[in-house]
Amino acid sequence: MTTLRIDASARHDDSISRKLTDRITRRLGGDVIHRDLAKTSPPLLTEGMIGSYFTPPADRTAEQKALIGASDAIVAELQKADTIVIGMPIYNFGVPAALKAWADLAARVGVTFQYSADGPKGLLEGKRAIIAVASGGTESGSEIDWATPWLTFFLGFIGITDVKVITADQLNVEAETKIEAAYSDIDTLAA
């Protein structure tokens, strides 16, 4: 089994979401691909990249192929993984910018989703995702949490509908209790 672990926290040693993704990946076992979005932020979309996305692969120039190299790598990791574990701090009521940049490279028409008569269809099927949420004051799932519903919806859009959310939220209020509860949740995960 292969797990793709994605960390979005700008912090490292003090990061709670990283503590959760670390524990989750150890719990799941198997091979781990680690993408650290804070160490290497994905490039922001450019007009040239969008043009390359919509050019049939056989017609892409060498320059167009190079432009979407980062996107190809992100998509290949998703295709290889059975489980995707995402450490997601809430920043300013949304997701960290690097995680949004990652999503903009993961959504590839004809590769990770396609349009059909019934609307968009996700192409990354048979996978599951686990989102590990950390927040200071925002309650996960509340009306001011735009991060968790957005990421859950986005994963569904690319075909990953089996999504579990593990929460260490409102850490400003009761950090230890919240982290322990998240650990207990992780310790019941099936490999």
Ligand SMILES: Cc1cc2nc3c(=O)[nH]c(=O)nc-3n(C[C@H](O)[C@H](O)[C@H](O)COP(=O)(O)O)c2cc1C
């Ligand atoms: C730039 C920034 C913005 C933040 N915005 C929010 C926010 O909107 N809501 C919230 O509850 N916590 C907010 N926080 C607190 C973080 O979500 C909290 O510290 C969390 O533990 C960060 O994840 P980490 O421990 O993995 O680094 C913010 C933190 C930073 C650094």
